[in-house]
Amino acid sequence: MINQNFDEWIRSLYFPHNNIFILIILSFVILISVGLFAVILIHNQKLNNKLKVVLLSISFIFGGIILGGVPNVVLVIQHIFADILFPNRLVSLLIRISIFLGLTLVFGRIFCGYVCPLGAMQEMASMIRFKPKFDYDRKFWKKKNYLRWGFFIFYAIASMIWGLEATLFMNPINGFLIYWTPLNVVIFIAFIIFLLTMLISIFIYRPYCRFSCPFGALAFLFGKVSPLKIRRTPNCIECGICEKICPTLEGFDISEKGECYYCYRCIDFCTNEMFIDTGKIAQINRLLTTYSLDFDSISKDKYFDQIIKSIIRLLIPYKRSRALEQFNDALNNKKDMSQEAIQNIVIRLRTIFPKEIEQFNLSNYKNWIIENESRWKEKIEPIHLDKLFYGLKKETQ
Numbered sequence: 001m002i003n004q005n006f007d008e009w010i011r012s013l014y015f016p017h018n019n020i021f022i023l024i025i026l027s028f029v030i031l032i033s034v035g036l037f038a039v040i041l042i043h044n045q046k047l048n049n050k051l052k053v054v055l056l057s058i059s060f061i062f063g064g065i066i067l068g069g070v071p072n073v074v075l076v077i078q079h080i081f082a083d084i085l086f087p088n089r090l091v092s093l094l095i096r097i098s099i100f101l102g103l104t105l106v107f108g109r110i111f112c113g114y115v116c117p118l119g120a121m122q123e124m125a126s127m128i129r130f131k132p133k134f135d136y137d138r139k140f141w142k143k144k145n146y147l148r149w150g151f152f153i154f155y156a157i158a159s160m161i162w163g164l165e166a167t168l169f170m171n172p173i174n175g176f177l178i179y180w181t182p183l184n185v186v187i188f189i190a191f192i193i194f195l196l197t198m199l200i201s202i203f204i205y206r207p208y209c210r211f212s213c214p215f216g217a218l219a220f221l222f223g224k225v226s227p228l229k230i231r232r233t234p235n236c237i238e239c240g241i242c243e244k245i246c247p248t249l250e251g252f253d254i255s256e257k258g259e260c261y262y263c264y265r266c267i268d269f270c271t272n273e274m275f276i277d278t279g280k281i282a283q284i285n286r287l288l289t290t291y292s293l294d295f296d297s298i299s300k301d302k303y304f305d306q307i308i309k310s311i312i313r314l315l316i317p318y319k320r321s322r323a324l325e326q327f328n329d330a331l332n333n334k335k336d337m338s339q340e341a342i343q344n345i346v347i348r349l350r351t352i353f354p355k356e357i358e359q360f361n362l363s364n365y366k367n368w369i370i371e372n373e374s375r376w377k378e379k380i381e382p383i384h385l386d387k388l389f390y391g392l393k394k395e396t397q
Ligand code: SF4
Pocket: 073, 074, 111, 112, 113, 116, 117, 118, 119, 120, 208, 209, 210, 213, 214, 215, 216, 217, 219
């Protein structure tokens, strides 16, 4: 049974413990900080899996458990449609939703990616698996917008006809309130939908966000025009991994990124940025996922080889600087380098090792490249050749 005083009940849904004012303010400050940290870490390419889980867990604990599913942008949208005929009530609701859409317009979908408690839970569930084939079925996903806008219209009509009270159960973010109102039938049904969403999230990336969230549908449009997007740098070697790894198929050079949740997979898996998350488990996870992508058999063999080596490295000390040492040895003609080490170090030399590169004599390096041209040409794919002197010209000219 829903409380008799419906307005009061709705207010209590927004803030189930509105008497703990300090806690609410503190939680909001923490949630805003999570969003800001995520933006800073992602755009400086400093995020890793551990930090990602920490940020998502904070949103889950503060926005989900402590505040009971706040910010609940879906509830605001349901409320707008339910009150569409009452302009005096609409103003504050429209201001609220405009703030979240405005944030999306400026920062892209960072709110959906890291602050929304339901988005955070779906993201964590998606990190359990490597790469379900379903997410990469392009023909299927092309049609998903029909579903999304179909649900949006359904939400709108249902809220207008039946009112907010009768449609609250359709919003799985309300499921977080199970902790505060465990005996409420409406909340219980929303909680069941929440649990189902979590289960499906293991197999399909963010199903609620991408199929049925009404805020997600609007944020998709605003995210497209946001200026802050993950973009390829001029160092891109067009290896195509980001296109294959992106669970929303937004990894292409021309993608508008309306569906980009800043999941960070494209940056983490980029062959050009191979040292971003150096944790041994993260490396193995990355290799297993890459292996499961549809590469040709030669690449598959290469990745299989790396997976075995990485598992062995779990047992022995392994330093990030190993590749740099190899490069140093190669410069001094002590050792031959692997094709992979050559490609990655030369292409990203100055970015990966901004301090260490100062130790090298750059004219030696340039001479070494020229003298060993036949070795480079044999080992480097044609597409990488023009990057041979990357970062070097400015220093030596
Ligand atoms: S799309 Fe909806 S459920 Fe998903 S993160 Fe954004 S607001 Fe939350």
